[in-house]
Amino acid sequence: MSRRLLARASARHLAGHPWLTALSLLGIALGVAVVVSIDLASNSALQAFAQSTDTVAGQATHQLVGGPSGLPASLYSALRLRPGAPTSAPVVEGHVRAANGDRRPLTLLGVDPFAEAPFRPYARDRKGSQVTLLLTEPGTVLMTASTARLVGATAPGDTFEVAVGGQRRTLRVLDFLAPSDERTLRALEGLLLADVSTAQEVLGLTGRLSRIDLKLGDEAEEARLRQWLPPGVDVLRAVSRGNAVDQMTRAFRTNLTALSLLALVVGMFLIYNTMTFSVVQRRGLLGRLRALGITRGELFALVLGEAALLGAVGTAAGLLLGVLLGRGLVGLVTQTINDLYFVVSVRRLSLEPLMFAKGVALGLGATLGAALVPAWEAARSPPVTTMRRSTAEDMAQGRAPKLALLGLLILGAGTVLLVLPTHSLSPAYVGLFSVQLGAALLVPWMTERLVLGAAHPLGAAFGMLGRMAARGVRTSLSRTSVALAALMIAVATTVGVGLMVASFRGTVVEWLESSLQADVYATPPSLMARRGDSSFVPGLAERLSTTPGVAASATIRSVKVNVNGIPTDLTAIAFPPNIPRQYRFKEGDAATVWRELEALDTVIISEPLSFHHNLHRGSTLHLATDHGPRDFRVLGVYYDFGSDVGAVLMPRATYDAAFEDRGVTSLALYAAPGQDVDALVERMRERIGDAQIVNVRSNRVLREGSLEVFDRTFTITQVLRLLAVGVAFVGVLSALMALQLERAREFAVLRATGLTPGQLWGLVSLQTGLLGLLAGLFAVPLGLALAHILVHVINQRSFGWTLQLVITPGVLIQAVVLALAAAGLAGVYPAWRMSRANPALALREE
Known part of the structure; x- marks a missing residue:
């Protein structure tokens, strides 16, 4: 019976305070x-890539891979003719983009239909000989009906263009691919299946293969195959590709998850605040219930039950909202992955049960965790103490120094x-969250000290209302300190992340200005913003280098190589003579490095590669080349912000000695003295004609484009900042509403003794303004600490x-303004409600 009565009382309380x-x-x-x-x-995004990879790899256990230019097609013929040859199939793989319609990347997969049966079931013959027709009809592809709609085709026989x-x-x-199971159908979306020769022609890989898929029985068979392989060809396990992708993106995903958890941390302050108000407001009722025989355990269960109910309903709503929000964020995440790591096309949100289970655990766990303290306080307080209003505030003020000491220990x-x-x-x-928690625990003690000092100047400026506002914050410390802590953490996060982004941007701007020294850059369009994966058609790079008005030029080749199993950028540059090389070195003297780099067994590496693989000046870097594995001496470590995975840089002569690839990814051109750069750009575009689409950009335009990519990369970070502030705003609004409702009788007494509605409005506004100012002042040093930690x-x-940490005064000023605005807006409704309340009704006992 008592449990039923308690449940009814709890339901009536929640329903009685709907806002x-x-x-x-x-x-x-x-x-x-x-x-x-x-x-x-x-x-x-990662599942779309994994599904695409698994579908393309099929049932292969191993793969034969070569250097940046792939494998010679003759290797496959030699492998098939070898006695005891393993089951194998040639593959040509690359990415294209529909010239019309959907502009997301598509995977072009070239296969041999006669060799596909053991590897990719969807590529076998069906309905007669549709797959084998790829061999006899050049320029044809198979795809799913949904992919056909993306490229603007509606029926078999339709043509379309790819870039x-x-x-x-x-x-x-x-024809259309129509596998029987839904999972394979989804995985095939965005895939164009072609014959090997068609894929070679489209991708410009005539006579080359991307890889050879294998089915090997045991390690002994793998060892025998390795002995037979020519130099420059390696055997990799098919699963290694997925592992490499996971390692490449792990830091990016971890940072996003950590930043998203911040909103949940701020939400915990809100939950704690709500449950504390629920206990404080019913202190009389809870005390009477204890006096009538309700046990401590039953009261504890009552508060936790309310929290569990709120947590369950809020979590369910959060899951639905998360799906809607995820649909918007998936595009930002995908774009960032495309810019930084690899080409991936996500066309739908993957709703995994594990993700929802994690959301339920976090929502309920955070809610119950935040409610533990008020539930414990409600249960352990004696009935007489519980029924006194001043008890909670006396306890809050007495506990403030202890919490401050605990906060200092956690900060340490x-x-x-x-x-x-x-x-x-x-x-x-x-450590980061410990700093935030430690700072939050300092808030009650600091608030008490500051509002005592603020009472006099506020009284001098606003008279009695100013002194009342300051004292009101102190006498409601159990309520105001929680709201202040939530707002402080949210605003401090905006400061920390804002300064981190500003510092990052400033460092990148300085790096771009020092590294982009040429006047004009020419590059064929690429599917990845930060790495060229295209090449000039033969002869075009040489023709552009001899454009009238060009004094000197440098050719650049960008490819991917494996460093300890991780795909890593390798850049080969044919440096022009008598042109300064503007690289800043973390390790190594520039003059010594450039002089020694003439040797064909030397390279320099970027700072991220040095960090992730523990490579330094004097270390040995192992690379698989077209002539077999080779060791290169690391001469220096240079600062680079183009890739967080890392990069290897070598002269073009060293690259040509190690690889058979002769492609050119981009050109850096230096204008002759007195030559107008814009005119040179137009002259180069005319010289290109219809030979190939090439992006020809001046130094200034390229820098602006690079910063656009940078800003796009951090778009999702800015979105998460706004969401965190939104949660904090809700928390402050909730805390202020609870505070004003709790003080309804106090305000009614003031109204009855002559305080006008306007003066009451001013009192509440002053109090919320003071809370906002304190939150802003608390947030600035915490934000600076967070920025230092992030950077x-x-x-x-x-x-x-x-x-380099750059402290921008504008970000700090914005933080204080943001805190004031959030607190001010959150106080509008409580002030309006209290000023319009009927004093006589408010003075009545419940």
Whole structure:
């Protein structure tokens, strides 16, 4: 019976305060939604890549791979003729983009239909000999019906154009792929299946293969195959590709997840605030219930039950909101992955049960965790103490110094974790959240000290209302300190992330200005923003280098090589004579490095590669070349912000000696003295004509384009900042509403003794303004600390970049203004409601 009565009392209380209940639910929902949406978006992008990789790889156990230019097609013929040859199939793989219609990347897969049966079931013959017709009808492809709609085709026989490497190719739909199971059908979306020769022609890989798929029985068979293989060809396990992708993107995904958890942390303050208000407001009722025989355990269960109900409803709403938010964020995550790591096309959100289970665990766990303290306080207080209003505030003020001491200890522990000499991110994130928690625990004591000092100047400026506003904050410390802590953490995060982005951007701008020294850059269009994966058609690079008005030129070749199993950028540059090489070195003297780099067994590496693989000046770098494995001496480590995975740089002569590839990815051209750069750009475009689509950009335009990519990369970070502030705003609004409702009788007494509605409005506005100002002042030093941690610890351990912390006064001013605005807006409704309340009704006992 008692449990039923308690449940009814709890339900009536929640229903009697619909706005506070709704705000609590909104805070929980937003916190869960941010975490779930980030998980769904990032996992959808990686699952789309994994499904595409698995579908393309099929049932192969191993793959034969070569250098940047692939394998000679003759190797496949020799392998098939070898006695005891393993099951094998040739593959030509690349990415194209539909010239019309959907512009997302498509995978072009060239296969031999006669060799596909053991590897890719969808590529076998069906309905007669449709797949083998690819051999007899050039320029034809198979695809799913949904992919056909993306490229603007509606039926077999329709033609469409694709763009690749600045050139257009026309293809014809031979038929539609229609696998029996839904999973394979989804995985085939975005795939164009062609004959090997068609794929070679479209991708410009005549006489070359991307790889050879194999089915090997055991390690002994693999060892025998290795002995037979010519230099420059390696055997890789098919699963290694997925592992490499996971390692490449792990830091990026970890950073997104950690940032999204911030919204949940802020939401926990909101939940704590709501449950504390629920207990404080019913202190009389709870005390009477204890006096009538309700046990401590039953009261404890009552508060936790309310929290569980709020958590369940808020979490369910958060999951739905997370799916909606994830649909918007998946495009941002995919674009960032395309810019930084590899080509991936995501066309739908993957709704995995594990992601929802994680959201439920976080939502309910955070809610119950935040409610533990108020539930415990409600249960352990004696009935007489519970029924006194001043008890909670006396306890809050008495507890403030102890909480401050605990906060200092947690800050110290967090600092120790941050300075540990490790590359692991886990201690760094625990240290980061420890700093936030420690700062939050300092808020009650600091607030009490500051408002005591603010009473006199506020009284001098606003009279009695100013003194009342300051004292009101102190006498409601149990309520105001939680709201202040939530707003402080959210605003401090905007400061920290804002300064981190500004520092990163400033460092990148300085790096671009020093590294982009040529006047004009020419590059065929690429599917990846930060790495050229296209080449000039033969002869065009030489023709552009001899354009009238060009004094000197440098050819650049960018390819991917494996460094310890991770695909890594390799850049080969034919440096022009008498042109300064503007590279800043972290290790090695520039003059010595450039002189020694003439040797054909030397390279320089970027800072991230040095960091991730523990390579330094004097180290040996092992690379698989077209002439077999070779060792290169590392002469220096240079600063580079083009890739967080890392990069290897070598002169073109060294590259030509190690690889058979003679392609040119881009040109850097230096204008002759007195030559107008814009006129030179137009002259080069005319010289290109219809030979190939080439992006010809001046130094200034290229820098602007690079910064656009940078800003696009951090778009999702800015979105998460706004969401975190939104959660904090809801928390402050909830806290202020609870505070004003709790003080309804106090305000009624003031109204009855002559305080006008306008004066009451001014009192509430002054109080909320003071809360906002305090939150802004608290947020500035915490934000600076977070910025230092993000720049010098998190970014360094995640990506290996050395950034210069830039403190922008505008960001700090915006933080204070943001806190004032959030608190001011959150106080509008409570002030309006209190000023219009009927004093007589408010003075009545419930």
